[in-house]
């Protein structure tokens with residue numbers, strides 16, 4: 001059995017950071033990744049990067065002025081092929097990222113606990129037994145597929161990963177599940193030229209936003225031609241000719257929608273099944289995620305878990321931040337995940353970005369608040385881009401003047417939101433953003449206007 005100082009299971013963003021950082025400290029690291037198609041984890045291969053590549057390509061349909069479905073379908077097919085090439089380039093770069101590092105041994109195989117300090121790795125043509133006093137689990141998550149009649153057998157039903165390889169543009173796409181994945185795919189497929197219907201089980205879309213923000217985003221998506229149907233119970237998905245028929249109930253009525261492809265985006269479940277956690281005594285939560293404390297320590301001393309598998313917010317930068325917390329813990333620091341401000345962006349057209357509390361959440365938490373809401377129309381950058389859609393909203397603590405949260409629904413909001421998050425993290429009063437000198441003509445100037453409107 002080969003002995004290491006640390007075993008890192010899973011080549012996600014956090015795992016990559018830990019393997020590199022620990023090796024730089026002179027520790028001998030065994031780095032285990034199950035698939036040679038997944039170096040780098042979900043984000044660069046089948047998650048953030050390919051989807052945002054397609055968001056960007058879909059935007060070009062308008063710029064290039066394609067009008068017929070055939071032109072759009074040809075451009076879409078080429079974009080998927082370009083995306084596949086991009087993945088190959090990223091994969092080979094990530095495979096070689098630790099090449100020549102004498103402190104890192106990369107195993108391409110599935111890791112399974114044999115005891116709290118021993119791991120068996122099963123690769124294509126080898127089995128290895130390895131041991132270390134410290135083990136970090138970063139095995140991520142996989143799509144959850146609900147038990148809907150006919151869904152698993154349906155030839156044209158896909159989860160996000162399969163959909164990202166589909167070279168034929170569906171004329172009609174049905175999306176089951178209106179979360180981040182469902183809405184982003186709905187948005188870029190619509191721009192590529194598909195007719196899109198999103199079926200959401202919850203009574204409303206954007207349940208984490210205030211009603212005024214949710215209404216503007218919904219109206220905009222509908223104006224773009226995306227059909228958003230909430231409060232739905234999907235009954236069945238059946239092959240029909242080359243496509244499928246999806247039956248559902250809404251408001252007591254049974255309905256049917258026909259389509260060429262079905263995207264199933266109904267959430268993701270943690271990858272724990274193959275780990276044989278019982279052999280190590282590592283406990284899981286009622287949601288199936290690995291139970292961790294605020295330092296990402298599991299219930300077994302010497303074993304940590306990070307990212308999606310540990311039930312953290314499912315973002316690649318949180319996998320990284322969890323890893324920073326583990327690194328800090330290993331070095332004797334006291335950093336925890338408590339009170340972390342987690343901004344995020346949903347890459348719609350335009351993107352919807354959020355940080356902190358909504359108005360309704362702030363009131364529910366007992367804050368005395370001031371708010372500001374401004375439209376995007378009239379901002380200098382809007383004129384430059386010719387894009388006038390959206391709104392911005394901020395919530396401020398009336399007593400302290402600190403920013404409690406913001407929703408930015410506008411072009412470039414995925415960049416702007418990090419400025420607001422910085423101000424919140426640094427505990428700056430809202431007046432700092434109101435009065436800050438900001439270059440021109442950029443979308444961030446809107447932060448001057450937004451915080452000037454606080455009342």
Ligand SMILES: Cc1cc2nc3c(=O)[nH]c(=O)nc-3n(C[C@H](O)[C@H](O)[C@H](O)COP(=O)(O)OP(=O)(O)OC[C@H]3O[C@@H](n4cnc5c(N)ncnc54)[C@H](O)[C@@H]3O)c2cc1C
Nearest residue numbers: 010012034041042047048111139140307308314315316319
């Ligand atoms: C379509 C899509 C779009 C997304 N878009 C965004 C976005 O725009 N921005 C954003 O921040 N987040 C986005 N996410 C979420 C983000 O990709 C994930 O939250 C993030 O990748 C999780 O990182 P992780 O380190 O926890 O796990 P992962 O990146 O999933 O890495 C886990 C790795 O562990 C490996 N593994 C699993 N089991 C084993 C085992 N037993 N042995 C060895 N290896 C194993 C897996 O093969 C995988 O490579 C998106 C996700 C999807 C699916």
Ligand SMILES: NC(=O)c1ccc[n+]([C@@H]2O[C@H](COP(=O)([O-])OP(=O)(O)OC[C@H]3O[C@@H](n4cnc5c(N)ncnc54)[C@H](O)[C@@H]3O)[C@@H](O)[C@H]2O)c1
Nearest residue numbers: 146177178179180181182199200201265266267314345346
């Ligand atoms: N831009 C980003 O940062 C980004 C983009 C994509 C994904 N992600 C991450 O990936 C994670 C997974 O995304 P996701 O969209 O699969 O999950 P999600 O949890 O965000 O959304 C799933 C949605 O499907 C609905 N649903 C569940 N079962 C259903 C059913 N039977 N019928 C109809 N609707 C149903 C749920 O109510 C929910 O709204 C997200 O949590 C997100 O953090 C992030």
